[in-house]
Amino acid sequence: MKKSRYLWLLLALMVSMVTRAQGILGTVTDENGEPVIGASVVEKGNPQNGSITDFDGNFNVKVSEGTPIIISYIGFVTQEMKAVRGMKVVLKEDTQTLQDVVVIGYGVQKKSVVTASIAKVSADDLDGTAPVRMDNALKGLAAGVNVTSSSGQPGAASRIRVRGVGTINNSNPLYIVDGMPIEGGLDYINPSDIESIEVLKDAASGAIYGARAANGVILVTTKKGKLGKVSVNYNFSQGWQSAWKHRDVLNATEYAIMRNEALVNAGQAPLYADPYQYGEGTDWQDILFNDNAPVQNHELTISGASEKINYFLSAGYYTQEGIVGGNFDRSNYTRMTLRGNFNLNIFDDSKSRNWLNKLDIDVNLSYARVKSIGVGVNDQYGGLVTTAVALSPILKPYLETEAEQKAQDDYYYKMYPDYYTPMFYEGKQLALPGVDYNEFGNPIADLLAPALPGWSHKFVTNFAATLQLWDGLKFRSSYSADLSFWGNDWYSKVAYYKPTNIVQRSSAGSEADRGQVWQIENILMYDKTFGAHTINVVLGQSAFENSGFNVGASRYNINDYSKPWVNASLGLAADGDRDGWAGPTTKHTMSSLFGRLSYNFDERYMVQATVRRDGSSRFGTNNKYGVFPSFSLGWNVMNEKFLKQTNDWLNNLKVRFSWGKNGNDNIGDFRYTVLTQGGNNYGFGRGGAEQEIVSTKAAGIGNPDIRWEESEQFDFGIDFGFMNNKLTFTVDWFKKKTNGMLMTMAIPSYVGESKPIGNVGDMENSGIEFEAAYKFNIADAKFQIKGNASYLKNKLIKLGNDTGTATYDWVQGGVGNISRAENGQPWPFFWGYKTDGIFQNWNEVNSYTNAEGGLIQPNARPGYVRYVDVNGDGKINDDDKTNIGNGTPDWTFGLTFNAAWKGFDFMMFWQGTAGNEVFDATRRVDIASSNLASWYFGRWTGEGTSNKYPIWVNNDTENWKSSDLYVHDGSYLRLKNIELGYTIPDFITKKAFISRLRLYVAAENLFTFTKYWGFDPEISSGGTSLGIDYGVYPQPRTFRVGLNLSF
C-alpha cells in the first residue's frame, strides 16, 4: 500500500515537474473530498496534451481558460469541463457501471442487453442478511431460488433448489466461485468477501456450463480493490442467540391426566393417583436450550488499486455456539478465512500498438479452516430436540435426594454392573428416564457423551492471464486448484446413557480425507462494436479433474480417556479390535469445449447462442460427450423510436425469450460399465469345518447407453423500468422439463441381477417469478424497497420404475411410510389418509358402511377418526392413502426495505413461503409414555367434544396412522434481519484518522409468523424429507451489536 502510494507520488512529481511551466491549476477529489491520485486530465481533442494528478490531487494542464478538458479515472465517471484556473473537479464513483453489469459465466454482460434469466445478488444485498455461508446467503434475495435451512445448527448447510426440484436424484446447483467449480465445503468463503452472486436460472444462461447446469448455476464473484484509494475496513459483531419459540407441551398435571385417561380408555388401570400433585413439572426445553449462546464475527479487509495493481485482502474469524448443546461444546462452529485477490497489469502498450499489447494476471488465493461439531438433528430416534419435547414433565433432570440417588445407582449397578457409572453435571447427579422412554434419555447425559468433531482445511487458488491479442480480441488462460483436507476424530466411553445407548467397550477412531481439484481453461474472447452492431464471441476449452483419498482407523479399548486416540488404544488386530481403511476415491474428470455468440443491433435487438460440448468420466461409453445448446432473443422495445415519448414515465421495456438444454452429470460413477464385486461367498467343506470361500462376480448389469439427465427449459421475461428506473419490475415465466432422470430400469427380474440404472424418468417444473424495486426520497431521507416472489409448480411425469411409485420417509410406531413419489403428482408428497372428523357415537360408526352394508371401519369406536374411503372400495387400507400435502412451497418471497437519513440507516429483510405443509412426526406413537403437544388436550372425550382430535387411548395406532392430522400449514413470514445503524459524523472520526465509523444493532429472526406450532416451519434434512419435522433444531433468534470501521 505504502509502496504504491510512494510510486504514484514519484510519478506525479515527475510529471508535474515537466508540466509545471504554465497552464491551468486545479484539483481532483472524489465525492468524499479525498484527493484522486493519478487521474488523467487532458485537452479535449488533443490527448497528447495532458497531465496526471499528484498526491494531493493537483494537476496542471497547459491550456487556456475555457478550453474543454476531460478528466478521467478508472472507476469514476469521466467528466468534461471547461478549464478554469483553480478549478475543483469532483469525480463521481462510477457505480452505474458496476451495477449494470451482470456476470454470465466466462464474461460479463451489460444488463441492458442480457437476454437470459439471471438473478443478481450484490454485496449490498448480502450485507443486509449477515449470512454465515454463501448457500444461506441467497435466501429470499433471488426470485426462483428456494433456500431451506437444514437446521439451526451452527454452520449448517442449506438446501438450494433453483426453479424447483429438477430430479429425484441430486438437484443441487453448480457453484462456480471466481470461475472455479466448488463441490464440497462451500462454507470456505466468507460471505463478506463476495462482490456478487449471479444465479443462472434459465437454460440459456446455464448452457455455457453444459452438463452441470441442469439444476441451475450459482456464480460467485469475490471482491476486488477499488481504484484510487486504499481502503481498510474492520467489521465486528457480537450476537446472542436463543430459541425463539418453545413448543407448547403438556405440563405435569395435564400429562398425568392424559396418561390416566389413555390407560382407562384402553381398559387398564390409571397410573397416577392424583395428577394435580405434580403441578407444572419439568420444562425439558428449558433444560435443553442454551439461551444467549454467543456468536462473534471479525473481519479485516484491505483493498485498493492503481493502474498496475488491484488488490483485496481479507481475514475473517467467525465463531458460533449452538442453542442446543453449544454450552457442552457439542454444537459449535469456528471458521477462519483468509483471502488475497490480485489483478496485476504486467504491461499495457495499448496506446502504442494494437497487437499483443496488454497482459493482465489475476490471482485469487483463499484459505479456510473450519472446526465444527454437531448434535443429531431432525431425528425421530432420540434427537435432542425431540427428546426435550417427549420426556415426561413429571421426570426430573437431576436426582435431588440421596435416596433417589441410591435407588437409581442400586438399580443400574445391578443391571449394568460393567457399564453404569453415575453422571454429574454442575455437581448434580443426572436422573435417567428409564426403559419406558426408549431412545429418549436425559438430554444432559447425551450431551455429556464424547462427540464427533470435524475439521477441515481448504485452499482454493486461481491464476489467470489475459493477453490482448488484437483490437477487441483477448486470450485468457487460467489454472485453478482446490485442495481440501477434512476429517473427524471420535471416541466413545464405556457408559450407560439410555436403554438404546449402552457403550460396552470404549473405542477411538479417526478419519482423514483429502481432495484435490484442478481446472485449466483457455478462452478466446472477441468484443467489438461496428456502428450499431455489437458482437461478442467467446470460444473456450476447459478441463478439470477431481480426485481424493480417504484414510481412517478405529480401535477398541482406549487405555486412558485423556488420550482418546487410535494409537493410544489397546485393541489388537488379531482380535478384530483394530480396523483401518485407506484408498483413493473415484476420480471425476471432464473435458469441454464451449462457445457463445452474442450480437445486438443498436441495443434494440439482441440474440445470443451458446453451445457446450462436455466429455465426462461419468458418462457411458456410448455417450461420452454431450452437446448442450441454447438460444435466446431480446428486444429492447424502449429503444424503438415509437416509444421515445414515454421516456418520462416508462424508460425501460425489454422482452426476453430463451430456450436451451442443460445436463446433470451427478449420475454416479461407472454406471455404464460392469465392475467386479466381492462378497457373494459360499462355504465349502465337510460338516462343521466349512470354510467361506471368497468370490467375485459382475456387480450388476451395465447400461452402456446411460447418459446425463437433461433438462430443457423455456423462459419468457419482461423487464420494466419506470420513472428513470426508480421503479423497476421484472417478470419471468418458465417451463423446465427434465428428461431421462436416472432410475432403476423397469426390466424383468429374470435378468438375474440387480437391474441397471437407466434414463427413464421425467419431471416438470414451471413457474413465474417477479422482482420489483422502488427507490424514492423524501426530503433528506432515502428509501428503497426491493422484493421478489416466485410461484412454482412441480410435477413428476414419470418415475420410470415398474410401478410408477416409490415410498420414502418412514415414521416409527404404526404411522408407516409418509412420503411418496407417484406419476402425475408433485415430487415428493406426504402420503396418508384423509380424515373426516370423529365418530361422535355408535350410530355414526355403524352407519359408515360400504355398498354391501359392511362397516368401513370395523375397528372404530365412538371418538375414533373417520377415515375417508378415497378409492371407494368399501374398506380402509393402503390404497386409500393419498396426497395430503407437500413440503415444497407454492410461493417463495423476500422483501427488503432500506432507509437512510443523515447518519442513520435502517434495514429490514422479510422472507417467507406460502403453500407448503409440514408433516409433524415429532410424537413417537410407539412410546406411550412420551409427552404430548398441548393440543392433544383437546381430544375427544364424549359426544360433541371434538370433531378433530380422537379419543386418547393407550398404544392406539388405529387413530394415528399417517393422515392429515399430522399435516400442518407450513407457510411463514419471517423478519429475517432488521438492522439500525448510525454513522458517526466524519468531522469527529476524522480526528482519529477514521474515515467512517458505523455502529449498529441488529436482530435476526425477530418475528416469525406461522400457523405451525413446531419449533421452526423451515425444515429440511436432505433427500425427500423436505417439510418433515422429526424434531428440527430451530434457527435461533439473534440480537447483534456491531461496528464497521474504515480508515
Add this chain to the structure above:
Amino acid sequence: MKRNKIYAIGLLALATLTTTSCSDDFLEVTSPSDFPIEEYYTKKEKIEEALVSAYAPLHWFDYGTTSNYNALNLSSDIMSDDMYPNGGNDADCPYLQLAFNYSVTPLTDITGIWLDSYSGVKRANDVIKYVGWATDMSETDKSNVTSQARLLRAFYYNLLWKYYGNIPFFFENLEAPYTTEQLSADEVYAKVIEDLEDIIDHGVLKDEWDDANIGRVTKPMAYMLFTEMVMYQNDQSRYTKALGYMQSLISSGKFGLLSNYADIWTEAGEWSKESIFEINYYSVNGGRAWDNGLGAGGSVNIRLCGPRGFIAKKGDPYEGVVEAGWGFGYIPPKSIHSFEDGDARKDVTGFDIWEHGDAEAMQDCGWMFRDKTPGNYYCNGKYLPLAGGNAGCTGAGDMNFNNNFRVYRYSETLLNAAELMLKTGGNASQAAEYVNQVRNRAGLASLNSVDQDDILNERRHEFMGEGKRYWDLVRTGNAASVLKAANDDLGFRTKDWDSHNKYLPIPQDNIEADPNLKQNPGY
C-alpha cells in the same frame, strides 16, 4: 518490449500445450477398488472366484433375496398335504399362506425361488462366458469349471421349471432390452435335459471332492438331478438312462444308508455316505446378518421352522436342547399319524411340541394352534433349532444355524431306481429289494412286492419335510385327488388343488416389464 513479446508467446505456447494434452484418455477413469470384468476374468484363479458366486444362490433360498423364506422344503411342502405354513398369524409371510391354499396371485407370489434361481442362472452363464476369456487354463480346467457352472445352472432351471413352468430361458445373459423368449415347460425340460446329458457325457464332473471342496456339484448329483427331472416330466424315453444312472450309484459302493435314520440329521450326518448333495450351512464364522441376508454362513430356515414360543417341560430330554423358533412349516398331525407303527422315522420327522413343551409357560404359539395336548402338533424334527446350532457365528444368531440342507440322499437313489425299474418293466423283486432297504433301515418289515403306490407311500414317509412330496403328487397325477380341502382335517385349507396350480404364476413385475411374457394359464 521484446521481453513482453516473449512472455506473451510463452504464455500462448503453454496454453496450447495444456489444451492439446487433454485427450480421450483423460476421460477414462478407473475404479480405485474394482475391476472391469473383461480385464479381470482372464485368469483361472479369478474365474474360480466367479464360480463360487454361482454357488452362492444355493444358500439364499431359505432367506430369499428379499426375506421371502423360500427354503426348498418349506416352499414346496406347504403345497402338499404334509406341511402347514403356520407362523405368527395368517398374514405372516402371506405368500406362504396363500401358496398353501392355492391362492397366490402374480402380485402375491412366492418370488424367492424365482429371484434366487435366476441369479444362479445369470452367474453360471457369466462363468461360462468368462472361461472363454481365460488365458491360462487348460482344456480340462475349462471343462471342470464349465461343467460345474452348467450343472448349477441346470439345478436352478430345474427349480424354475418345476415351480413356474413356462419361463424365460437363456444360456447367454441378456443385454438391452433385457428380455428373452419364453419357453413352454416342455421346451424348458428339453433344453435342460439335453444340456445335462451333454455335461454328463462330455464334462469332467468329479465323482467326489476332497474335504476342502465338499459342497461342490458332482457327477452323482448330476445323475440325481437328471433322474428327478426325467421322472417329473414322466419322460419314458429317458427312464432307462436314468435307471442306469441310479444303478451305477448303487453299484459304485460309495453310498449307503446310515443305520440310524436320526443320525442323518445330525451334524455328523452331513456329507455322510448317505448324502449325495447338500447345500452347505455353517455357524462358525457364519456371517449372515439381517443387513447381509445373502452372506455366507448358516441357515435361517431352522429358526423360522422351529417351534414357536417353545419352552421345554422341566426335566424333558429336550430341555436346553431345542430352542424356540418362529413356528413355520409344521407337519400336520394327520401326516405324522400316517406312519406305520414302529416306523423309526416317525419321531424323527415330527417333533411333538406338546409332548416336550410346557403348555403353561408357552404363550405365543403361533397361528393354527388348537389344543395343547400331545399328538396334536408337530414341527419338522429334521431341522430343529438346537441349542448351540448357531455357535460361533459372527452375524445374526437367528440366521446362522449350521444345518446343511439335504437335497439328495441315497435313499432317494434307491427309491428312484425301484420306481424306474417298475416303469421300465424291469426286475420287480429287485425293485422291492431297493424299497425294503429303505424300510428295513426304518425298522419296518420287508414287502414282498411293491407297486407305484407303495413307492410313493415310502417316499412320503422317508422324505417328509424334505421338499419332495408335492412334486411326487404332481408327477404321479395324484395331486388333484390328494390335495383337496376336504383332506385337511384341521380345515385350514379351503381350496382344492387343480391342474393350473401345477405352476405358480410368473411374478407380476416380469409380466409388466416384458410385454411378450405370457402369464401361466389360470392366473
